[in-house]
């Protein structure tokens with residue numbers, strides 16, 4: 329079991345509420361409650377669980393987590409049914425599932441997302457990482473593309489009413505990023521005293 333202080337999960341849920349309450353997700357309190365009461369506590373008990381948080385002035389402004397993807401897990405079995413046998417062999421036999429990555433809207437665009445992404449995947453013992461995201465030009469999709477993720481299956485709709493999804497894979501270990509050019513006034517320019525390295529919780 330991971331030991332995380334009570335405050336951290338509450339702040340993580342708050343980040344989730346803000347990040348996924350915004351466009352294009354517009355999730356409401358029902359989805360937030362599902363995340364807080366079912367998804368996060370259940371996932372935290374899985375093998376290989378790692379959660380990292382980013383802070384500004386002590387406040388949790390972002391988080392990312394994942395765990396070892398394994399047969400018998402709903403998501404793993406679902407993705408396995410959507411890929412072909414060769415893809416399953418290459419991508420799913422020793423994989424870390426990146427489940428969530430989120431940053432409060434007010435703290436976005438300052439590199440937290442990229443740092444969280446790299447921290448949650450750093451030193452993972454797995455051969456690959458996997459995720460699902462919307463198959464749209466979102467900040468998340470751009471970040472994953474920049475960090476080397478490749479689409480395994482695109483444009484897949486769970487139902488006619490739902491937006492298309494893309495399943496993506498990344499070979500580990502993670503390669504170092506080529507830093508983006510800094511803009512005037514951006515955090516990359518000077519010392520970011522109010523930012524803190526990500527905190528990590530693993531089991």
Ligand SMILES: CC(C)(COP(=O)(O)OP(=O)(O)OC[C@H]1O[C@@H](n2cnc3c(N)ncnc32)[C@H](O)[C@@H]1OP(=O)(O)O)[C@@H](O)C(=O)NCCC(=O)NCCS
Pocket residue numbers: 347348428429430431432435436437438439440441442443460461462466467468469470471508509510511514515516517
């Ligand atoms: C995806 C998400 C986590 C990214 O978080 P973030 O902290 O804004 O990520 P970054 O700051 O690393 O990158 C965002 C943008 O800022 C730019 N950026 C980062 N640091 C910068 C800097 N110092 N100077 C200038 N630009 C910078 C990046 O290049 C990127 O640009 P792009 O979107 O045009 O490609 C955030 O948008 C989010 O929470 N979205 C909602 C939840 C979500 O979609 N999660 C993923 C579900 S699969």
